[in-house]
Amino acid sequence: FPYPEQDKVLVLQHGLYDQKQSLIGHMFPFPSLMHIYKNEAAFKEKALISYYEVQVRLNDNSRTVNLSFATPELSSMLSIPMIKGRFFDANEALGLHKSGTVISYQVWKNQFSLTDDILEKTINFSGISHKVIGVTAKGFIEPELMTTGRKTQVWLPWDFESSSAMLKSAWGMIHEPLFFIGKLTDESTTENAVDYLTLNLNEKWQSEVAGQDWAKGWFVEMRLTPIGKYILGDNKKMLYMLLAASLGLLLIA
Secondary structure (H helix, E strand, O other): OOOOOHHHOEEEEEEEEOOOOOEEEEOEOHHHHHHHHHHOOOEEEEEEEEEEEEEEEEOOEEEEEEEEEEOOHHHHHHOOOEEEEOOOOHHHOOOOOOOOEEEOHHHHHHHHOOOOOHHHOEEEEOOEEEEEEEEEOOOOOOOOOOOOOOOOOEEEEHHHOOOOHHHHHOOOEEEOOEEEEEEEOOOOOHHHHHHHHHHHHHHHHHHHHOOOHHHOOOEEEEEEEEHHHOOOOHHHOOOEEEEEOOOOEEEOO
């Protein structure tokens, strides 16, 4: 893992447990993820990433690509090398809704024939045209957080994250593609941060699902793992989990 201070770059996982203390999954509900990103002070740096396989339009053709959404902090945390242009920065910060896309060297080579004017090209996703602002270097080694061997071909700013409106408001639905990485403040230890985050997030989650029968006895427990030691597996149990409060059922799509 060729990242600066890689032992300090931590993957935060949101463990959801039922009343029998059985792990349902180490995946975030979208609102929990955003709550931590916007509010938690345990991290001096933090970034969001989500992973999808979707259709985009480039060079007047529709193609299925590995698309990832990210917040700008990912660039400095992973020291992402660029061969053209730049990665997202403060211009694409959360809430600004600034369009733009970063592509991989392979996309530049295979789809755009290494054209020198790549930074004048655009990619269309979901009806929005995104100008190419950068190309990641050929040697960029991306962390494998969701799927072994997966390489992002197209990056978009987090404001364009494609989760449905229902997912974005559902505290009772965990969603596989969502990830949080961060660096703790100098005053925080991993153990103290886990205890602090678990206490705060469990309290917040409980308040959001209060009164729903299925949630009785359920709880949240957070986990922090150095990115170099993160092992795939826990998040492959399921793709989506809908906790249908009205039926008291678990629906897996």
